[in-house]
Amino acid sequence: xxxxxxxxxxxxxxxxxxxxxxxxxxxxxxxxxxxxxxxxxxxxxxxxxxxxxxxxxxxxxxxxxxxxxxxxxxxxxxxxxxxxxxxxxxxxxxxxxxxxxxxxxxxxxxxxxxxxxxxxxxxxxxxxxxxxxxxxxxxxxxxxxxxxxxxxxxxxxxxxxxxxxxxxxxxxxxxxxxxxxxxxxxxxxxxxxxxxxxxxxxxxxxxxxxxxxxxxxxxxxxxxxxxxxxxxxxxxxxxxxxxxxxxxxxxxxxxxxxxxxxxxxxxxxxxxxxxxxxxxxxxxxxxxxxxxxxxxxxxxxxxxxxxxxxxxxxxxxxxxxxxxxxxxxxxxxxxxxxxxxxxxxxxxxxxxxxxxxxxxxxxxxxxxxxxxxxxxxxxxxxxxxxxxxxxxxxxxxxxxxxxxxxxxxxxxxxxxxxxxxxxxxxxxxxxxxxxxxxxxxxxxxxxxxxxxxxxxxxxxxxxxxxxxxxxxxxxxxxxxxxxxxxxxxxxxxxxxxxxxxxxxxxxxxxxxxxxxxxxxxxxxxxxxxxxxxxxxxxxxxxxxxxxxxxxxxxxxxxxxxxxxxxxxxxxxxxxxxxxxxxxxxxxxxxxxxxxxxxxxxxxxxxxxxxxxxxxxxxxxxxxxxxxxxxxxxxxxxxxxxxxxxxxxxxxxxxxxxxxxxxxxxxxxxxxxxxxxxxxxxxxxxxxxxxxxxxxxxxxxxxxxxxxxxxxxxxxxxxxxxxxxxxxxxxxxxxxxxxxxxxxxxxxxxxxxxxx
Numbered sequence: 001x002x003x004x005x006x007x008x009x010x011x012x013x014x015x016x017x018x019x020x021x022x023x024x025x026x027x028x029x030x031x032x033x034x035x036x037x038x039x040x041x042x043x044x045x046x047x048x049x050x051x052x053x054x055x056x057x058x059x060x061x062x063x064x065x066x067x068x069x070x071x072x073x074x075x076x077x078x079x080x081x082x083x084x085x086x087x088x089x090x091x092x093x094x095x096x097x098x099x100x101x102x103x104x105x106x107x108x109x110x111x112x113x114x115x116x117x118x119x120x121x122x123x124x125x126x127x128x129x130x131x132x133x134x135x136x137x138x139x140x141x142x143x144x145x146x147x148x149x150x151x152x153x154x155x156x157x158x159x160x161x162x163x164x165x166x167x168x169x170x171x172x173x174x175x176x177x178x179x180x181x182x183x184x185x186x187x188x189x190x191x192x193x194x195x196x197x198x199x200x201x202x203x204x205x206x207x208x209x210x211x212x213x214x215x216x217x218x219x220x221x222x223x224x225x226x227x228x229x230x231x232x233x234x235x236x237x238x239x240x241x242x243x244x245x246x247x248x249x250x251x252x253x254x255x256x257x258x259x260x261x262x263x264x265x266x267x268x269x270x271x272x273x274x275x276x277x278x279x280x281x282x283x284x285x286x287x288x289x290x291x292x293x294x295x296x297x298x299x300x301x302x303x304x305x306x307x308x309x310x311x312x313x314x315x316x317x318x319x320x321x322x323x324x325x326x327x328x329x330x331x332x333x334x335x336x337x338x339x340x341x342x343x344x345x346x347x348x349x350x351x352x353x354x355x356x357x358x359x360x361x362x363x364x365x366x367x368x369x370x371x372x373x374x375x376x377x378x379x380x381x382x383x384x385x386x387x388x389x390x391x392x393x394x395x396x397x398x399x400x401x402x403x404x405x406x407x408x409x410x411x412x413x414x415x416x417x418x419x420x421x422x423x424x425x426x427x428x429x430x431x432x433x434x435x436x437x438x439x440x441x442x443x444x445x446x447x448x449x450x451x452x453x454x455x456x457x458x459x460x461x462x463x464x465x466x467x468x469x470x471x472x473x474x475x476x477x478x479x480x481x482x483x484x485x486x487x488x489x490x491x492x493x494x495x496x497x498x499x500x501x502x503x504x505x506x507x508x509x510x511x512x513x514x515x516x517x518x519x520x521x522x523x524x525x526x527x528x529x530x531x532x533x534x535x536x537x538x539x540x541x542x543x544x545x546x547x548x549x550x551x552x553x554x555x556x557x558x559x560x561x562x563x564x565x566x567x568x569x570x571x572x573x574x575x576x577x578x579x580x581x582x583x584x585x586x587x588x589x590x591x592x593x594x595x596x597x598x599x600x601x602x603x604x605x606x607x608x609x610x611x612x613x614x615x616x617x618x619x620x621x622x623x624x625x626x627x628x629x630x631x632x633x634x635x636x637x638x639x640x641x642x643x644x645x646x647x648x649x650x651x652x653x654x655x656x657x658x659x660x661x662x663x664x665x666x667x668x669x670x671x672x673x674x675x676x677x678x679x680x681x682x683x684x685x686x687x688x689x690x691x692x693x694x695x696x697x698x699x700x701x702x703x704x705x706x707x708x709x710x711x712x713x714x715x716x717x718x719x720x721x722x723x724x725x726x727x728x729x730x731x732x733x734x735x736x737x738x739x740x741x742x743x744x745x746x747x748x749x750x751x752x753x754x755x
Contacts, residue, residue, distance in 0.1 A: 039096055041173065052173040056095050060521035061514065063088040067287045071470045075284070080192050082275045085283040087188030089528035090223055092521065094181035097226040098174060099160075153214045156183075160222050180219065187216045191269075198269055205265040213268035217536065220274060224533040227526050232584050236533050239540040240267075246544060252553055255544050266543050273539025277390045278531035278587055285386040285396070286527050288469035291520030292455075293380070295473055296448060298516045299480040302344055304445030305330040310430075311438035319429035320356050321366050321418040324349040328370035329377060329411050338582075338624045338632045340523075342371035346639045357427045360642035365650035367640075368625050368633040369414050372655065375582060375621045377407040379456045383527050384586035384617055386465065391590055392609045397459045402610055402672040405685060406618075406661050409671075413657030413692045417700060424702040447483045451476040481509060527583060534587040541591045551595040562600040562607075566615065566663060569593040573619035574626050585620040602667055611669050618662040625651045653699045657692050660723055664688055668725045687730050691722030694737055704744040711740050 041053035066088065075081045159176065190212045191198065198209065205213075217240070225233040240263065242249070247257035258266075267273035271280070309326035313319055327345050346367045353363035375382035378400035385403070389396040421427075454475045458468035488505050492498055541547040554565060572593065576585045590613055597612035624632045630648040637644040652659075661671075670676040670684040697703045698715035707715070718736030721729040 039098060039173070052095070056092065057514075057518050059088070059092055059095070060518040063092065063521040063524075064291055064517040067283075067291065068470065068473070071288055071466050077195070078271055078280070079198075079275055080195055082271075082279050082283050083188045083191040085287070085528060086274070086279055086532055087185050088521075089282075089525050089532070090184035090188070090219060091181045093223045093227050093525050093529055094177045094184055095173070096522065096525065097223070099177065099226060152211065153218070156215060156218055160218065180222075183215065184219050184223075187212050187219065191275075203265070203270075205261065205269055209269055210261060210264045213264035216268050216274065217264070220529070220532045220536065223529050227529045228533065228581055228584070232530065232533050232580050235580075235588070236536040239537050242546070243540045243544055252549055253546065255546070255549075258543055263540075263543065267536055267539045270539075272542050274532050274535040276535045276538050278387055278534045278538065278583070279528065281387045281390050282383065282524070282528045282531040285389075285465045285469070286383040286531075287520070287524045288466055288473070289380055289386075290524045290527065291516070292451070292469050292472045292476065294520035294523060295476045295516045296451065297344075298512050298519065299448060299476060300445060301448045302331060304441065304448050306345060306348060307436040307441045307445070308438070311436045311441055313429075314435040315429040315432045317419060317422045317427065317429055320349065320353040321358060321363070321422065322415060324353065324363075324366050325370045325411060325415045325418060328367065328374060331374065338368075338372045338375060338621070339635055341374050342367055342632050342636050343639070345371070346636050350636065350640045354640065356430065357425060358421070360640040361637070361647040361650050362421060364633065364636040364640035364642045364644075364647040365654050366414070366418055367636040368630070368647070368651045369655035369658075370411070371636070372621060372624050372632055373407065373410050373414065373658070376403055376410065376618060378404050379452065379459065382621070383531075383583045384620060387531075387583065387587060388590070388613050388617060389465075392613055394610060396465045399610070399614075400459070402614060402674070405671050405673070405681070406614075406665055409661055409685075409688055409692060410655075410658050412689065413661075413696065414654055416693060416696045417654045420696055420700040420702050424700065424706070447479045448476075450479045477513070484509070526581070530581050530584050531587075534584045537588055538591060547591040548595065550592045551599070554593060554596040560600075562597075562602070562666075563663075565593075565596055565600065566666060569597065569616065570619050570659075570662075573616065574623050576620075576623065582620045582624065585623060586617055589616045589620065597666070602669075605669075605675070607666060608669065608672075608674055611666050611672055611674065614672060615662045615666055618658065622655065622658045625655055627652070656695060656699050660692075660695065661688070664723050664725075684725070687722050687725075687733075690737070691719045691733065694722055694733065695719035697740075703740070707740075707744075711743065714740055 041051060041056070066084065070076065070081065076084070160180075190208075194209070198205075201209075221233045221236060224236070243258050243263050244260060245257060246253075246255040249255075268275065270276075306323070306327045309323040309330070310319075313322035313326055316322060324345065327349065328341055331341055331345055350363045350367055353366065354360055358366075375384070381400065381403060385399055386396060388394075389399055451472045455468045455472040458471055459465070463471075484505065488501060492501050495501070554568060557564075557568075569589065573585060573589055576588060580588070594609065594612040594616055597615060598607050598609050600607050624630065625648065627633075627645070627648045630644075630651065633648040633651045634644045637647040640647070664684075665671040668684045668688075670680040671688065673681065694715050697707065698712045698719060701707050701712060714736050718733040718740070720733075721736070722733030
């Protein structure tokens with residue numbers, strides 16, 4: 001059936017809801033995004049009394065309020081601010097995330113019960129001993145403090161093993177997780193209580209300091225396993241082992257080894273490890289932007305972006321797929337998460353694409369490619385961009401400016417690939433009468449753009465990202481309430497019943513604010529946990545100097561070949577992408593490979609740290625759609641009911657520009673607005689766009705007609721020549737483009753070789 005003949009129900013108001021039901025999104029999210037697999041607990045009711053769900057909600061709201069308070073009135077001393085953030089995050093995480101996702105299969109054994117009771121008794125003994133020693137300068141019992149500490153660490157490890165192997169239902173709270181949440185709060189509160197003493201001792205830790213350091217490291221590793229995944233925990237453990245036993249490693253990676261005392265102190269009692277830059281960025285910037293996104297989502301931004309995309313692009317050639325690109329582009333810059341973006345827009349856009357003639361695999365691939373790009377699109381990028389700002393000591397606004405042109409080039413490339421596929425399949429757009437009105441959509445939801453403009457304005461005026469995010473949240477609430485008041489007055493004028501309408505209005509907005517505060521805190525837990533674990537890795541790097549060592553090794557291996565260094569970094573990022581989130585991938589590679597890249601020169605000019613870190617960020621992002629573990633593509637394939645392997649390969653083709661553009665801005669820093677004039681930027685953009693279009697022709701196999709093998713090879717060579725800088729290569733690429741175009745015009749029905 002032609003697209004114009006499709007029934008009007010395509011954009012029916014219930015279409016999205018039906019699509020979500022058909023796609024089984026909750027199961028897909030649970031399978032591919034560990035951060036979204038919360039416990040499902042019964043809510044508060046008068047009959048059942050206060051539930052764990054209510055207490056978790058209360059903790060999450062307090063977490064958000066703490067962050068808002070410190071953003072508005074100033075932060076506490078660095079370590080207190082960061083450890084409080086970590087305490088909230090770990091407490092919530094232990095209560096929200098079960099140790100295992102398996103279904104219950106039986107009762108606990110007596111040995112497990114005994115182990116749990118013994119661990120609880122020893123933990124209580126350790127805490128009481130500390131309190132007596134801290135406040136009364138005395139101890140009790142037959143054990144020394146060192147014995148208690150050693151027993152406590154060993155039994156905590158055993159207790160975590162027991163917790164991880166005990167199968168239990170997800171709709172009930174596990175008592176051992178309550179104990180772990182309480183222990184997480186205690187080990188973080190310890191730094192707050194002992195802050196002055198820790199600062200006064202200045203690197204001379206006491207036994208109790210080391211004990212709490214050991215506990216928090218173990219807890220961070222365990223909660224990382226639950227929330228982020230086992231690979232990141234294993235990498236952190238490997239780094240800790242390397243810090244202690246590095247003296248047994250021969251060659252360039254060997255070092256003299258650090259004693260456990262120094263490792264424990266460095267990783268928790270300083271701002272070089274767990275309480276280092278990554279968790280600091282999560283505390284000061286990322287949480288507030290996640291909270292900002294939660295408020296925007298609760299006030300209807302997701303639907304507004306989809307409606308705007310439908311109104312703008314729905315009627316063009318291949319309209320539904322172009323809607324995917326536009327809506328994911330707009331929404332992705334707010335969510336900062338590839339999977340969150342995909343499962344928000346995918347249940348609507350993927351069935352819509354399929355209904356107009358796109359294959360399931362292509363629909364899944366387009367959604368994955370577009371959703372992934374949201375993390376590199378200003379004004380609000382992913383968490384890694386804020387960490388980059390701190391690592392290279394560059395204002396976030398400068399990073400956002402530098403990221404703008406490459407991000408727009410990437411989305412242009414995805415948009416162009418979608419257009420070529422639609423032309424190849426002769427797919428039309430949707431009839432205009434079936435689409436939302438642009439004017440009505442702007443009147444109903446245009447106010448939601450004001451907070452985004454407000455954030456951009458604040459950043460341009462020199463405000464910090466945290467203050468900009470705070471004002472963005474305030475603006476979101478203010479303009480949304482003002483918009484709702486207008487409709488409320490209209491409704492009262494028509495219906496009367498002033499008291500009832502006002503009561504409903506207040507109730508609804510209280511619910512929106514509370515849900516936004518809770519959702520923001522829940523969404524921030526995954527980032528905070530990943531940053532805490534990444535802090536362990538950073539701490540080992542600063543303690544041992546392995547970052548500089550690896551950078552030196554890369555430079556020695558690659559010699560003076562910049563391209564080989566870039567390829568090695570790209571491969572390392574893709575390999576790390578097998579199990580790490582973007583933030584962790586970026587942190588690890590930025591400490592290892594960025595100095596090596598920045599050590600090279602292009603045309604006599606040294607590559608800037610910004611370009612090196614941006615290169616790493618891009619491949620950290622696009623590892624999400626790189627096989628064999630392309631989690632975003634697998635998630636969208638689940639929604640589309642498509643073959644995940646085929647979808648991931650198509651996503652690579654659709655997003656191929658994302659793997660080329662980073663090489664371009666390393667060789668042509670004008671695209672990052674580094675040492676650039678308007679003329680250089682214009683030339684670089686024009687030639688890159690021409691190269692992207694040429695690459696699109698070669699990858700899709702279609703231009704004016706289907707391309708044969710020889711033409712595709714010519715176009716691929718021409719694309720490479722156009723994309724990389726140099727007027728000679730640009731002329732060669734343009735010549736290839738003209739020749740293939742003439743061949744297409746002269747021989748529209750003939751092929752030199754089979755397609």
